[in-house]
Amino acid sequence: MKILITGGAGYIGSHTIIEILENTDWEVISVDNYANSSEATYKRIKEITNKQFQYYNVDLKDVEATKKVFEANPDISGIIHFAAFKAVPESVAKPLTYYDNNINSLINILSCQKEFNVPNLIFSSSCSVYGNVNELPVTEETLLEKAESPYAYTKQIGERIVDDFIIVNNNYKAISLRYFNPVGAHKSGLNGELPLTTPNNLVPYITQTAIGKLKQLTIFGGDYPTADGTCIRDYIHVSDIASAHVLALQKLIENKDFQNHNIINLGTGKGVSVLEAVKAFEKVSGKKLNYVIGKRREGDVQAIYANNQKAQQLLGWKPIYNIEDMMLSAWKWEQNLQNNL
Numbered sequence: 001m002k003i004l005i006t007g008g009a010g011y012i013g014s015h016t017i018i019e020i021l022e023n024t025d026w027e028v029i030s031v032d033n034y035a036n037s038s039e040a041t042y043k044r045i046k047e048i049t050n051k052q053f054q055y056y057n058v059d060l061k062d063v064e065a066t067k068k069v070f071e072a073n074p075d076i077s078g079i080i081h082f083a084a085f086k087a088v089p090e091s092v093a094k095p096l097t098y099y100d101n102n103i104n105s106l107i108n109i110l111s112c113q114k115e116f117n118v119p120n121l122i123f124s125s126s127c128s129v130y131g132n133v134n135e136l137p138v139t140e141e142t143l144l145e146k147a148e149s150p151y152a153y154t155k156q157i158g159e160r161i162v163d164d165f166i167i168v169n170n171n172y173k174a175i176s177l178r179y180f181n182p183v184g185a186h187k188s189g190l191n192g193e194l195p196l197t198t199p200n201n202l203v204p205y206i207t208q209t210a211i212g213k214l215k216q217l218t219i220f221g222g223d224y225p226t227a228d229g230t231c232i233r234d235y236i237h238v239s240d241i242a243s244a245h246v247l248a249l250q251k252l253i254e255n256k257d258f259q260n261h262n263i264i265n266l267g268t269g270k271g272v273s274v275l276e277a278v279k280a281f282e283k284v285s286g287k288k289l290n291y292v293i294g295k296r297r298e299g300d301v302q303a304i305y306a307n308n309q310k311a312q313q314l315l316g317w318k319p320i321y322n323i324e325d326m327m328l329s330a331w332k333w334e335q336n337l338q339n340n341l
């Protein structure tokens with residue numbers, strides 16, 4: 001069975017390819033344009049899994065180039081659509097770039113899904129679709145508030161586009177997975193997040209500060225109405241996120257108990273503050289982190305964490321890593337990057 005992974009050289013995409021190659025007999029075809037990733041990641045996936053797969057350098061905004069991948073592989077059974085821009089502050093600064101990339105890529109993928117009759121789709125969504133909610137934890141039934149950033153809005157619109165597409169093409173099935181905050185690295189330490197420029201996300205910022213690539217971490221806001229004044233997030237190990245994709249696609253293929261478009265939260269269910277995340281890093285690495293508390297960052301929500309019952313019940317999924325495992329694996333990866341790559 002052939003599975004198309006868009007954004008397969010990216011952070012979550014590459015960990016999902018590893019999970020697929022290690023646990024299934026599916027054939028992987030990856031598409032990426034390396035806008036925020038590197039082709040070298042494929043080499044690392046091959047080293048870890050000792051398996052081969054096809055890959056294409058294609059920008060999914062280019063519908064003709066995208067079609068060619070489907071023409072060359074007319075028997076694809078499922079698509080996992082990761083490819084998107086994902087930095088909240090960058091999306092605030094460059095809204096049109098985010099709308100253009102994230103929305104047009106999705107439309108082109110869905111057009112090809114229809115034209116080439118691919119029955120199953122997994123769409124990468126995000127907890128950012130919830131906005132600033134009044135009640136925590138959020139379930140999939142929680143009403144979506146205003147998107148706090150263009151990035152978040154591309155995911156709200158993306159889910160809606162998938163919804164509308166599936167309604168009129170009800171021989172297809174889709175799952176949107178709402179990721180909370182994916183962090184950490186493969187347990188081998190050989191694959192992890194690879195920011196091409198200064199990272200926006202907390203964990204690579206922490207590890208790069210600890211190793212000396214960056215001078216100091218600024219914690220964005222210490223005056224939020226939370227226990228320690230910093231924002232709360234639901235950090236989830238990227239390998240737990242990856243395993244959920246395999247389970248979700250298996251469920252779609254088996255076609256049991258699924259509505260045409262299902263939405264599922266992927267989080268641990270535990271809220272962790274920025275300061276707690278920093279402390280967890282300091283504990284597992286044995287290093288004192290240089291940080292200051294600064295101003296709030298635009299586009300940030302105050303607190304969010306998941307109710308993950310639906311993922312547990314429908315997918316039989318349970319995250320296995322805790323915040324210390326996440327930090328330790330991210331730290332191992334950062335050290336490996338410095339030493340070997």
Ligand code: UD1
Pocket residue numbers: 086087088126127128152179180181182200201202203205217218219220221231232233274297300301304
């Ligand atoms: C957001 C989305 C998430 C998405 C991710 C992709 C929300 C609620 N979540 O995560 O769904 O997958 O983008 O990038 O919008 N922080 C600092 N200093 C830093 C960097 C971050 O204090 O240098 C803080 C942020 O203010 C935030 C937390 O760390 O409170 C996590 O930030 P980050 O890793 O950037 O992810 P989110 O913006 O929460």
